[in-house]
Amino acid sequence: MNTTTIIDYLKTSDPSDLFAKAKQIKAETVGNKVYLRGLIEYSNRCAKDCYYCGIRVSNTKVCRYDVDEQSVLDAAEYAWRKGFGSIVLQSGERRSREFMQKIEGLLNQIMTLTNHEIGITLSLGEQDEDTYKRWQDAGAKRYLLRIETSNRMLYEKLHPKNHNYDARLKCLETLQNLNYQVGTGVMIGLPFQTLEHLAEDLQFFQTMDVDMVGMGPYIEHVDTPLFSTVGALRATPLQQVENRLDLTLKMIALLRIQMPTINIAATTALQTLDLFGREKAIEIGANIIMPNLTPLKYRENYFLYDGKTVVKDTFDDTIADLEVRLAQIGAEIGYNLHGDSLHYKSKP
Ligand code: 5AD
DSSP, X not given: OOHHHHHHHHHOSOTHHXXXXXXXXXXXXXXXXXXXXXXXXXXXXXXXXXXXXXXXXXXXXXXXXXXXHHHHHHHHHHHHHTTOOEEEEEEOOOOOHHHHHHXXXXXXXXXXXXXXXXXXXXXXXXXXXXXXXXXXXXXXXXXXXXXXXXXXXXXXXXXXXXXXXXXXXHHHHHHXXXXXXXXXXXXXXXXXXXXXXXXXXXXHHHHHTOSEEEOEEOOOOTTSHHHHHHTTOOOSGGGSHHHHHHHHHHHHHHHHHHSTTSEEEXXXXXXHHOTTHHHHHHHTTOOEEOOBOSOHHHHTTOOSSTTOOOOOSOHHHXXXXXXXXXXXXXXXXXXXXXXXXXXXXXOO
């Protein structure tokens, strides 16, 4: 698909053809299974200062935590026993020997505890090659690192000077060279973002030949510079909240058509904008859901954006609810399967 066609689809008020095509391609490739990744938000301590993010280092209102070791292990064991197939360990970015070793230790323990059966995805930011390698040796198979926006100028507008687009890109390449399954993603409906930028993002995923993508709507956080400076600015329809859901769904459908065999996540941010946001995404292209397994007492401190869903139900109830919701759209959970990216598996 060329850029003009993509932009036309992003603009259209009737995406039914696009969605039908994406549904069909999904049915022929990844099928109707949805794979679960139990999300453990390990820590909200972060050295980065991204202008849009609620847990940025300069936000002094945040109560900082590291989930205690036993709780991480309990969450991983829960995921394993429930047949989730895999977990995601996510946290704010920290680069230190201590952090590297802490994660390495956790990975080793999780692998032992789950009989080496659980798949582990990491989402721990930019690290050096040695760190990525050590974590891989300790059991991690996949890594998520969103580029946030593939447009360099927009990236620079959304980050302080010492955050480097090229360094982030380099990390993605390092991860690929190490043979991780690599995922990236972007936010949709950011201030200053245009439809051209979103078309570039889709192009970027293709050029980078990534295995997984997680993209979701940008959602304001009141205690961030982006909100205080441009929070009220609604210059183009792209930034209007009600359009971000639509745009995200269109982006997911376009991506499924463009990269039929990758894994695409239906993100938590989608659910924040619409109670059925994740199910809508699954219907037209996504095949991954990341149920939150962060222990409840830590959860409310991992606020990347406002209104983030903090589920108070038990984990069992959440899964039972998800099963019903998925059944309603003809999808089913792929229990006890890692649900590796078919795209990755087909690489030489
Ligand atoms: N709105 C939506 N997503 C956000 N993230 C961070 N801040 C926001 C926000 N305000 C996303 C980033 C990051 C992921 C963990 O959370 O894309 O990579």
